[in-house]
Amino acid sequence: MTDNLTRRGLLGLGVGAGGAVLLGACGDDGPNPVVNGGGGDAQPAATSYSGPNVALTFWNGFTGGDGPVMKSLVEKFNAANPNIKVTMNVYEWADYYQKVPAAVSTGNGPDLGIMHVEQVATNAARGVVLPLDDVAASLQLKEEDFSPPVWRAGVYNSKRYAIPLDVHPQGMFYNKKVLQAAGLDPEKPPTTGDEYLAALDALKAKGIQGHWASPFPFTGVHQFESLTWQFGGQLFDDAASKPMFAEDAGVKALTWLVDLVKKGYSPKNVAQDADAIALQNGKAAFNWNGIWNINTLNGVKGLEWGVSALPQIGTQKAAWAGSHNFVQFKQKANDPNKLTAGKVFINFISQQSLEWAKGGQVPARKEVRESAEFKGLKEQSAIGTQIDDLHFPPSVPGIADAMATMDVAVNEAILLRKEPAKALADAAAKAGQILEQNKKKYG
Amino acid sequence: MRRSTPYLFLLPYVAIFATFTLVPAVYGIWISLHDWDYLLPGKPFVGLANYAALFDSASPVFDFFWQSMEATGIFTVASVPLLIVAPMGVALLLNRAFPGRTLFRAVYFAPYVLGVAVIGLLWRFLLDPNLGMVNSLLGTDIPWTTGLPWAWISLVGVTVWWTLGFNAVIYLAGLQDIPRDLYDAARVDGAGRWAEFRHVTIPGLRPVLTFVVINTILASANMFGQSYLITQGAPGVETRTAIMYIADEGLRSYRMGSAAAMSYFLTLGLLLVSVIVFRLFREKDK
Secondary structure, three states, X not given: OOOOOOHHHHHHOOOOOHHHOOOOOOOOOOOOOOOOOOOOOOOOOOOOXXXXXXXXXXXXXXXXXXXXXXXXXXHHHHHHOOOEEEEEEEOOHHHHHHHHHHHHHOOOOOOEXXXXXXXXXXXXXXXXXXXXXXHHHHOOOOHHHOOHHHHHHOEEOOEEOOEEEEEEEEEEEEEHHHHHHOOOOOOOOOOEHHHHHHHXXXXXXXXXXXXXXXXXXXXXXXXXXXXXXHOOOOOEOOXXXXXOOOOHHHHHHHHHHHHHHHOOOOOOOOOOOHHHHHHHOOOOOEEEEEOOHHHHHHOOOOOOEEEEOOOEOOOOOOEEEEEEEEEEEOOOOOXXXXXXXXXXXXXXXXXXXXXXXXXXXXXXXXXXXXXXXXXXXXXXXHHHOOHHHEEOOOOOOOHHHHHHHHHHHHHHHHOOOOOHHHHHHHXXXXXXXXXXXXXXXXX | OOOOHHHHHHHHHHHHHHHHHHHHHHHHHHHHOEOOOOOOOOOOEOOOHHHHHOOOOOOOOHHHHHHHXXXXXXXXXXXXXXXXXXXXXHHHHHOOXXXXXXXXXXXXXXXXXXXXXXXXXXXXXXXXOOOOHHHHHHOOOXXXXXXXXXXXXXXXXXXXXXXXXXXXXXXXXXXXXXXXXXXXXXXXXXXXXXXXXXXXXXXXXXXXXXXXXXXXXXXXXXXXXXXXXXXXXXXXXXXXXXXXXXXXXXXXXXXXXXXXHHHHHHHHHHHHHHHXXXXXXXXXXX
């Protein structure tokens, strides 16, 4: 690591402030003194790069239909910036989140990457990612341009570490032919809890189990989260220091899902992905799934399907959503040219978010969301109507550890091995201990 | 010079062993005595607290850890006998002369060539409780991947199908090393098929058997991929094995100190089992 780069020195090089100052000497603010810089007063980062040729590596987990879209955006960027060559590598998300910190710690980390909103704080606390306040400044991005919870989640210890690329909410996918077969209007999917149950009854009368309740994170746990928020609850308290998913709203949410199985609207023992496949082959009518499912369903020949906002089962509208964010990774040797080039890249892709939306996402930027072009993307914008009702996983370091206990509770309850209240209470007790542990660890 | 020759020959291996096994193993003990996240600057020394937590029912790891040890135990106890006996039967059959023998040898060994990702995904789809081919052929709705004891039956069954060929090939090599004249002598003494098997084949296979038993126990106790891909630990965390939980704790929650302590505990247990197996086979030698 080099210590000879100072904020002023970098500014003198015309590189910009903020994240560029990595390994400076200011070690008092924050748990990890190695990474510093940025802050709300950061100067805008460069939006073009005229230095010597640089090669950047860009890692992400876009293994689905979104991968080719991102690849074409990268190619577009490379063509427009002959002195920057970005190479993209794709890993499974689960592998990616293990691989990246290890690679960064040995100095072999990529220059750029994508992170889910709930991973940003953990990786900021662990010194894996660099502050990006300057990029936010040069993009002239403000909270009101985005969905506020997404925008705020990118900040850790009053520095911004992530630039939102998209939001990917849960929506209600439906198979039109199956609805028709049960005498339901395929153009008017249910919007309330009563309508939803009535539709499930009509389907059941035809021998169709309309909503397959998945016991796995994709999609069962996300459904549980949507419903918990719909019943007015929270997963964790605002500081994410205490689990709240086992309280009344959580129990109602999980009971509702378990009742789908108990009342025969869902088969028992649904396995991973079976819920999504059942919709495709006409065994189920509904599947509450992430927006990425649009691409998958578009690839199924002869399938007539639609997507809408989630029905309002609880007392208010709400839906789970995740968000992809740009991050810049810490490097062992600090190359200001690469950092600048990386910021230019983030800036460029961020402005292409409509193209990205075509890959099956809702753009993070409000102006793009409200553009006529985005409204022309029928499915994406149907899901996008929920933007003000979206809830995101909390962004505090180590939150994923606590959320893993919730996955277990949902799994046990939907597989009918534990009563919902008991499963959630057991998980919450464990989550509380883990949060306590994390507080000590991350400060 | 002459004295040092054997050591010089050993040196390359020792160097590799020290770098990739010995040093990391000792370093692991050091890690297990700390609250260790390799990316955080502070790694507070906690003494034996990570080990004590494994025995403290109020600690956050206690339930999950013992649950995972139980899962590993169930899997090992269920799969090892099958993986010792079934490949032996296959090897005995494949050791006889019949047309197409080479083909069958290849067929039984073939699954072992596939990676765990391939067989895991393949069987997850085949065994899907509601959409899978297995239930569809049987006309049942058995929760092969999401219910108990079915998930264990699936995991053990898939593992036996997958790795049977490996043990069978080891046995086959062992069988071919047994001198033919011992069988001839046995026959002259009036031994039948069973007596031949008991008094010639089994003793002849003993060195191979020791290897197969220990190797199979260790492989089963280290089971990870099958659970990870086929059941994802479900239902609940019932099929989450020790290795899976240790990986979660160390690599996903970044509590490497705690994960290292669990690894050492598991290693000690497996060492103990290995020693017992060695003893058992040695005593029979007398």
